[in-house]
Amino acid sequence: MRPALKVSALSRSKTALGDMAEDHEITKVQELIYTTRVESVMAPDVIVISPSATMAEARALMREKHISGMPVVEGDRMVGIVSMSDVMESLEKGSLGRPVFEMMTRDVKTAFSDSYVAEVIGRLGPRGFGRIPVIDREGRLVGILTTGTLIQSLLREMDIRYKKKEEEKLQSYRASHIYDDIVSDDTSLVLRYIVDDKDFSNAGKASSGIKKSLQRLRVLPSIVRRVAVAVYEAEMNLVIHTDVGGEITVDIRRDRLLISAVDHGPGIENISEVLKPGYSTAPQWIRDMGFGAGMGLANIKRCSDSMRILSELGGGTRLDIIFLFRDHPVGGGPVGGKRA
Numbered sequence: 001m002r003p004a005l006k007v008s009a010l011s012r013s014k015t016a017l018g019d020m021a022e023d024h025e026i027t028k029v030q031e032l033i034y035t036t037r038v039e040s041v042m043a044p045d046v047i048v049i050s051p052s053a054t055m056a057e058a059r060a061l062m063r064e065k066h067i068s069g070m071p072v073v074e075g076d077r078m079v080g081i082v083s084m085s086d087v088m089e090s091l092e093k094g095s096l097g098r099p100v101f102e103m104m105t106r107d108v109k110t111a112f113s114d115s116y117v118a119e120v121i122g123r124l125g126p127r128g129f130g131r132i133p134v135i136d137r138e139g140r141l142v143g144i145l146t147t148g149t150l151i152q153s154l155l156r157e158m159d160i161r162y163k164k165k166e167e168e169k170l171q172s173y174r175a176s177h178i179y180d181d182i183v184s185d186d187t188s189l190v191l192r193y194i195v196d197d198k199d200f201s202n203a204g205k206a207s208s209g210i211k212k213s214l215q216r217l218r219v220l221p222s223i224v225r226r227v228a229v230a231v232y233e234a235e236m237n238l239v240i241h242t243d244v245g246g247e248i249t250v251d252i253r254r255d256r257l258l259i260s261a262v263d264h265g266p267g268i269e270n271i272s273e274v275l276k277p278g279y280s281t282a283p284q285w286i287r288d289m290g291f292g293a294g295m296g297l298a299n300i301k302r303c304s305d306s307m308r309i310l311s312e313l314g315g316g317t318r319l320d321i322i323f324l325f326r327d328h329p330v331g332g333g334p335v336g337g338k339r340a
């Protein structure tokens with residue numbers, strides 16, 4: 001039974017690639033072309049010719065560089081494109097001595113370097129253009145896209161992604177076996193992350209590190225998502241509200257996750273208020289950066305199985321969060337030691 005087949009078969013007709021591959025492969029190719037930008041698949045060194053050069057010179061340049069067309073550039077402006085078919089037309093007319101600007105195509109279709117490949121791929125090829133000049137948002141010619149360079153670069157990109165996936169698989173395989181390899185009645189893995197105050201350039205590193213580690217331990221994706229949200233909020237509170245930062249500790253048991261975020265000040269004045277959605281003491285400059293909506297602790301409570309906050313004004317704050325793995329213990333198998 002493959003219920004997903006119908007859905008992808010429906011969306012397939014919308015792709016620029018027609019029906020060239022099986023459904024599951026199409027999805028991967030689609031993902032590739034929808035996530036790869038033109039600038040990473042174009043040829044950055046463009047061979048160009050001046051509009052005042054002769055068609056004979058254009059022909060010689062194409063022959064020398066093994067290309068079948070090129071943009072015509074005057075100063076830093078692209079004014080047209082000249083191709084082998086224009087050269088052939090000149091040959092027939094006996095006008096190889098005429099300047100390029102008389103024979104070139106003036107209405108050139110270009111692509112923006114920051115567009116996704118999916119947006120332009122349909123315009124290339126036997127029924128489209130042989131080459132598409134690539135411009136940046138200021139209109140400067142920055143590269144050229146041909147079927148050849150596109151295929152080469154996409155294959156390279158696929159190779160890189162495939163290797164990354166294989167590496168990730170191996171790492172997740174290794175990590176998920178930790179619990180099998182250690183002999184104890186109950187094993188727990190403790191991760192520690194130091195979070196600096198007001199360090200916005202590193203904010204989010206602890207939560208993404210925890211997320212990656214849990215993925216490698218093959219924790220259920222739905223739980224990983226909830227943990228990632230909760231830890232991100234806890235981390236941001238250490239960044240935003242503390243004097244000297246703090247520490248996040250994640251204790252990964254086979255059946256549960258115990259997370260704590262601890263700091264040494266300034267502590268919380270209105271502990272009964274902080275859980276209310278919208279309550280925030282964040283100063284204006286923090287709000288100007290898009291933080292301080294007062295939803296952090298409410299989100300943590302919503303995502304987790306249990307949460308507790310202890311604080312003393314002038315002292316520190318301790319936030320404890322618990323997630324239960326329930327029917328999906330880390331490392332598989334039964335929980336609680338004495339394993340066969």
Ligand SMILES: Nc1ncnc2c1ncn2[C@@H]1O[C@H](COP(=O)(O)OP(=O)(O)O)[C@@H](O)[C@H]1O
Pocket residue numbers: 233237238240241242263265266267268274279280281282291292293294295296297298317
């Ligand atoms: N570690 C902490 N130290 C001091 N105050 C904190 C800490 N964590 C939270 N608070 C207080 O709790 C309030 C609510 O937190 P939260 O719900 O995350 O919203 P926000 O961070 O957007 O203000 C904060 O505005 C702050 O006053």
Ligand SMILES: [Mg+2]
Pocket residue numbers: 233236237292294295296297
């Ligand atoms: Mg917060």
